[in-house]
Amino acid sequence: MSERDRIKTVDDSPEAQGPISLYAKRKRIQVKSISGRFQRIRDFSIISTMGLYLALPWIRWDGQQAVLFDLPNRQFHIFGLTLWPQDFLFLSWALIIAAFALFFFTVLAGRVYCGYVCPQTTWTRFFQWIEQLFEGDRHSRMKMDEAPWSMSKLLRRGSKHVLWLALAFLTGLTFVGYFSPITDLTVRIFSVEWGGWELFWVGFFTVATYMNAGFMREQVCLYMCPYARFQSVMFDRETLIVSYDEDRGEPRGRGSKKRNQEPQAVEKGDCIDCGLCVQVCPTGIDIRDGLQYECITCAACIDACDDVMDHIDKPRGLIRYTTENALEGKESRVLRPRLIGYGIVLLAMATLFMATLYNRVPLQVDVLRDRNQLFRVASSGRVENVYRLEILNKGQDAHRYTLSLEGPEGLRMENRTEFTIQPGQHLSLPVTVSYDPYEVEMQSSTIWFSVRSLNDPDLEKQHESRFITPRR
Structure with missing residues (x-):
């Protein structure tokens, strides 16, 4: 085989002999602030999310913290409702409902969760507002990055980081406040009486928030968040996504609003290639390149483009929420079997969850039979079965209970029938x-133990068991 017929499998050119680096230095994204209808919705959602997170631990309900996950005592207090480890089913149920809600909204409008309510987006947005307060908008920040250090730059950057750390510390303190009473936790700051675990978790979430929202930002969305990777599995051609209308926008070209009215003007699309859609994007992508997994559906590019279209007297919607079918001129249906199916399942699960939670009886009764013997005959001749009742008061008030037995006539209980149990x-x-x-003939049969509150007649719990008699 001749030299010219050989397949070249190795590039031995001089350019290929140098070291190959798999590391690409991060290019810092300076996001330009923008206002618009979607950003107003987004800001309302983000502020509400942050406000709810910070306020919930401080709300009082019946004299105690409204939301408190008391791990040492294994109690979850949620607005007067106390859940125990035995109620783990409710937690699992709630997580499944949240998963179906995520599927539903993803099928409907892509990564709308990421753009409007995700914690990473929320905290990053607040950190950006603080950054803008001290360093100005995008161009001012870029100039400051390139400028040499001065007293003004030091003061501005230092003040920004102080507020970043304050917000990060407040985040960590609030998070721990969901597991340890926040009023007591806050008071003990000044007396330096925090426990080791409290100190660790407050510090951990302070550092994590400071790094994620202050420095990593879009890197968390691009490389750490798994949702960005599997979101495409839930997309279809009817999913509402932020898209650029290529047929309308191309070919791009700079010019005034009268550029196509000149006699010899070359027909151009509506996109004037201003680049604002890229400058306002928190992940730094160009939406005009098509659908990309980095897009968090925040609609900042829509607001920026709509503002430009208003200035050049063009109709809005060059970048908009739309579907792939609609972009191709095909019939598009937002309400489709897949979405309706998710909606029905989500509604059914949420309804059953709320109904079960509403009808939940804050009392648990378990009956355990004596494992050593099925029955015994007492010295008096009576046939006895021995049980142990495990009773848990899952409410927040003390109750006096009465115990009763339902079963064949002739059975009786030999123990006390009234007792008081404190909350928890x-x-x-x-x-x-x-x-x-010698008085009655009895066969093995089913019996029921009933525990009822004397304080609240509606609070009652029954448990089935079995009474065993000697075989005749």
């Missing part, structure tokens, strides 16, 4: 049930 207290109550075989 667990009572292990031994119970003996017996009958006299």
Whole structure:
């Protein structure tokens, strides 16, 4: 085989002999501030999300913290509702509902969660507002990056970082305040009485918030968040996404609003290639390149482009929320079987969850039989079965309960039938049930133990068990 017929598998050119680096230095994204209808919605959502997060631990309900996850005592207090480890089903249920809600909104409008309510987006937005307060808008910040250090630059940058750290510390303090009473936690700041775990978690979330929202920003969305990777699985051609209308915008060209009215003007699209859609993007992408996984559907490019279209007397919507089918001129249906199916499942699960939670009885009764023997015969001749009742008061008030037995006639309980249980207290109550075989004939049968509150007649719980008799 001749030299010319050989397949060249290795590039031995001089350019290929140098070291190959897989690392690309990050280019810092300076986002230009923009106003518009979608940004007003986004700001309202972000401020509401942050306000709710910071305010919830401080709300009082029936004399105690409204939302408190008391891990040492294994109690979750949520606006008068107390959940225990035995209520783990509700937590699992809530997480499944949240997952279906994420699927529903992703199928409907892509990564709208990322753009409007995601914690990373929320905190980054607040950090950007602080940055803009001290360093100005995009061009001012870019000039400051290139300018040498001076007293003015030091003061501006230093003040920014002080406020960043303050907000990050408030974030960490609030997070720990969901697990430790926040009023007591705040008071103990000044007396330096925090425990080791409190100090660790406040510090951890302070540093994490400071780094993620202050420095990493879009890097979290691009490389750390798994949602950006599997979102495309839930997309279809009817999903509302932020898109650039290429048929209308191309070919691009700079010029005034009268550029196409000149006699010998070359027909151009509506896009004047101003680049504002790129400057306002928090992840630094160009939406005109098509759908990209980096897009968080924040619609900042829509507001920027609409503002430009207003200035050049062109109709809005060059960049807009639309579907792939609509861009291609095909019929588009937002309401489609897949979306309706997710909606029905989500509505059904949420309705059942709320109904079950509303009808939940804050009392748990478990009946355990004596494992050593099925029955025993007492010295008096009575046949006895021994049980142990595990009773848990899952409410927030003390209750006096009465215990009753339902079963065949002739059975009776040998133990106390009234007792008081404090809120959150667990009572292990031994119970003996017996009958006299010389008075009645009895066969093995089902019985029910009923525990009812004397303070609240509607608070009642029954548990089924089995009474065993000797075989005749």
